[in-house]
Amino acid sequence: MADAAHIPVAFGRALRESGIDVTAADSINYARALNAVGLADRNHVYWAGRATLVRDPQDIDVYDRTFGELFDGGPPAPTTAESAVDLIVAYDTPPDGHEHDAPSSGEDPVSGTPVVTVRWSRAETLRHRDFASLSGEELDEARTLMADIRFAGAARRSRRRHETRARRRPDLRGTVRTALRHGGEPIRRSYTAPTRRARRLVLLCDVSGSMEPYTRALLRFVHAIVVARRSVEVFTVGTRLTRITPALTSRDPDAALRAAATQVPDLGGGTRLGEGLRSFNDQWGTRGTARGAIVVVVSDGWDRGDPDLLGSEMARLRRIAHRVVWVNPLKAGEGYAPLARGMAAALPSVDDFVEGHSLAALEDLVRVIERTGT
Amino acid sequence: MTAAPLNVDAVRVGLESNGYLADEGLATVVFLGLSLERPLLLEGEAGVGKTEVARALARWTGGELIRLQCYEGIDAAQAVYEWDYSRQLLHLRAAEASGSQIIEDELYSERFLVRRPLLAAIDHPGPTPPVLLIDEVDRADDEFEAFLLEILSDYTITVPELGTRHATRPPRVVLTSNRTRDVHDALKRRCLYHWIDHPSFELELAIVRLRAPEVSDGLAREVATAVAVLRDLDLYKPPGVAETIDWAQALGRLGEDHVDARAARATFGTVVKYREDRARAEDAVEEIVAAAAAGRG
Numbered sequence: 001m002a003d004a005a006h007i008p009v010a011f012g013r014a015l016r017e018s019g020i021d022v023t024a025a026d027s028i029n030y031a032r033a034l035n036a037v038g039l040a041d042r043n044h045v046y047w048a049g050r051a052t053l054v055r056d057p058q059d060i061d062v063y064d065r066t067f068g069e070l071f072d073g074g075p076p077a078p079t080t081a082e083s084a085v086d087l088i089v090a091y092d093t094p095p096d097g098h099e100h101d102a103p104s105s106g107e108d109p110v111s112g113t114p115v116v117t118v119r120w121s122r123a124e125t126l127r128h129r130d131f132a133s134l135s136g137e138e139l140d141e142a143r144t145l146m147a148d149i150r151f152a153g154a155a156r157r158s159r160r161r162h163e164t165r166a167r168r169r170p171d172l173r174g175t176v177r178t179a180l181r182h183g184g185e186p187i188r189r190s191y192t193a194p195t196r197r198a199r200r201l202v203l204l205c206d207v208s209g210s211m212e213p214y215t216r217a218l219l220r221f222v223h224a225i226v227v228a229r230r231s232v233e234v235f236t237v238g239t240r241l242t243r244i245t246p247a248l249t250s251r252d253p254d255a256a257l258r259a260a261a262t263q264v265p266d267l268g269g270g271t272r273l274g275e276g277l278r279s280f281n282d283q284w285g286t287r288g289t290a291r292g293a294i295v296v297v298v299s300d301g302w303d304r305g306d307p308d309l310l311g312s313e314m315a316r317l318r319r320i321a322h323r324v325v326w327v328n329p330l331k332a333g334e335g336y337a338p339l340a341r342g343m344a345a346a347l348p349s350v351d352d353f354v355e356g357h358s359l360a361a362l363e364d365l366v367r368v369i370e371r372t373g374t
Numbered sequence: 375m376t377a378a379p380l381n382v383d384a385v386r387v388g389l390e391s392n393g394y395l396a397d398e399g400l401a402t403v404v405f406l407g408l409s410l411e412r413p414l415l416l417e418g419e420a421g422v423g424k425t426e427v428a429r430a431l432a433r434w435t436g437g438e439l440i441r442l443q444c445y446e447g448i449d450a451a452q453a454v455y456e457w458d459y460s461r462q463l464l465h466l467r468a469a470e471a472s473g474s475q476i477i478e479d480e481l482y483s484e485r486f487l488v489r490r491p492l493l494a495a496i497d498h499p500g501p502t503p504p505v506l507l508i509d510e511v512d513r514a515d516d517e518f519e520a521f522l523l524e525i526l527s528d529y530t531i532t533v534p535e536l537g538t539r540h541a542t543r544p545p546r547v548v549l550t551s552n553r554t555r556d557v558h559d560a561l562k563r564r565c566l567y568h569w570i571d572h573p574s575f576e577l578e579l580a581i582v583r584l585r586a587p588e589v590s591d592g593l594a595r596e597v598a599t600a601v602a603v604l605r606d607l608d609l610y611k612p613p614g615v616a617e618t619i620d621w622a623q624a625l626g627r628l629g630e631d632h633v634d635a636r637a638a639r640a641t642f643g644t645v646v647k648y649r650e651d652r653a654r655a656e657d658a659v660e661e662i663v664a665a666a667a668a669g670r671g
Binding site for chain 2: 023025026029032033036037041043044047048050051052054055056057060160172173175176179180197233246281282284286287288289312316
């Protein structure tokens with residue numbers, strides 16, 4: 001580990017093995033940086049690497065561990081399971097004292113609407129569930145959606161402008177160009193109007209145990225949206241917040257769902273919607289991701305966290321978003337009333353409260369999103 | 375900038391003498407940016423002093439600070455260059471009136487060129503290279519990012535009517551992002567990356583002393599301690615260094631020498647900017663005051 005040319009290569013390889021995406025070009029940059037700061041000072045070697053090899057604050061921990069291991073002869077890196085240590089174990093007991101089976105609703109023998117069962121999960125289960133391994137009608141159902149999902153999406157006025165015939169704002173640039181074509185005579189005046197751009201769409205999907213009957217179908221649906229549209233962000237909320245947008249960008253739905261499943265540690269676990277929303281608002285929402293966006297929350301509203309927190313975080317979200325849509329698969333159930341405490345707390349901050357239990361309901365959702373434009 | 379040899383320590387001292395206290399990590403990155411001539415991409419919470427790095431760098435190096443504030447929908451006309459169309463039209467009319475022939479080259483010449491920040495930075499006459507601050511790049515859309523990448527790769531801009539402009543000495547580029555979305559990897563690769571954290575207590579105290587010299591040493595300590603307590607309160611928006619400085623200045627201006635409950639309540643508006651956060655801070659005011667008094671030492 002003494003050879004100056006050896007360091008960037010060996011360190012780059014160690015980081016790659018730890019999961020940081022280090023390219024050959026990055027290693028070359030690191031070599032240049034080391035050349036500039038010198039090798040005498042450990043901290044300089046450390047910071048030169050931080051500047052050239054790390055591009056995401058989430059990678060800093062891994063970088064620190066790998067650096068310590070390689071340069072300080074520190075203890076072997078803890079296994080990757082370390083990230084799971086800070087988990088909250090949530091147990092879910094129904095407020096009325098029953099052990100299992102909160103409302104079971106929506107069973108309709110005639111139309112064959114899926115049976116709705118809500119389970120409280122007993123503990124957060126950090127199982128790496130494979131979405132794609134659960135097959136069934138849901139899958140086919142969602143697949144047929146792909147054809148319908150290519151909606152235009154809600155639009156907003158953009159700052160960019162385009163040329164138009166209608167007399168909007170005078171376009172000097174266009175006028176000069178036309179004038180030149182006519183020997184300098186400004187005969188025809190040009191005009192511009194604002195172009196329209198798709199509003200950002202943010203989807204927050206509850207992936208807790210009680211949503212399980214729907215999770216796969218809904219994620220298929222979400223994947224279809226991500227593929228069809230630009231500026232979509234997708235997060236899952238269970239006992240923690242996970243951003244799965246990058247995983248869903250693969251065009252192949254099975255590959256995308258598999259990739260997403262590996263990233264969601266709390267799939268089928270408990271629900272802490274309020275805390276999840278809080279993390280979203282803090283880390284993404286108020287910084288700009290939710291500003292002026294259409295935010296769609298997909299959840300049954302069964303929440304083991306504090307309903308007050310959920311209520312206040314929903315209100316906060318409502319203040320920055322263009323529109324808040326709540327999709328609740330339970331809503332279709334006969335005689336459904338938003339009795340779940342979380343749902344009741346969230347409702348005052350919801351603009352559109354829609355069903356999400358079937359293909360038809362999801363088509364309705366698409367219409368709601370399209371309608372909420374401008 | 376002095377003629378002293380450039381190294382990490384010289385950068386730290388240089389920034390400090392221009393009002394910016396950098397920790398070792400930031401000083402190293404700035405040094406590397408200068409010596410490798412690469413753009414810096416700074417990310418971090420609002421108020422940790424990302425933009426201020428560029429200002430201090432400009433003051434220190436003596437380069438002109440050229441700032442480009444990004445927003446959604448920003449395009450070449452606002453970022454690179456535009457033609458002064460009204461003047462072109464006037465010129466056309468004048469030429470028409472005097473009956474002289476219009477040559478297109480005449481209209482698209484330096485005379486009618488409006489330099490926007492990016493062209494101004496590339497086309498800078500020198501001799502000291504300017505500091506180009508591209509602020510909140512995450513607000514621009516990805517088309518613009520691709521465009522930026524092109525410019526930052528070879529510091530060249532082509533104006534079709536005038537030809538290619540090449541920077542004689544590349545500008546010192548600082549990009550900032552608030553992480554509302556991921557900046558494209560290609561752009562990150564082009565840059566040296568640094569995540570600016572909230573400063574340590576000692577560093578923050580030193581920053582307050584430097585930026586609010588009128589505030590007494592004891593009060594500065596109390597404010598820095600109180601802010602540390604506020605950051606642990608689980609607020610929507612924990613105060614950044616900018617807020618710490620504001621608070622210290624506000625208390626100093628009011629002639630306070632202690633963070634007591636009354637003074638704190640009167641000035642919370644400078645550190646916590648949400649109604650909910652304010653309520654939380656007011657609830658914890660006793661704790662804050664006690665910690666501040668202890669922090670005075």
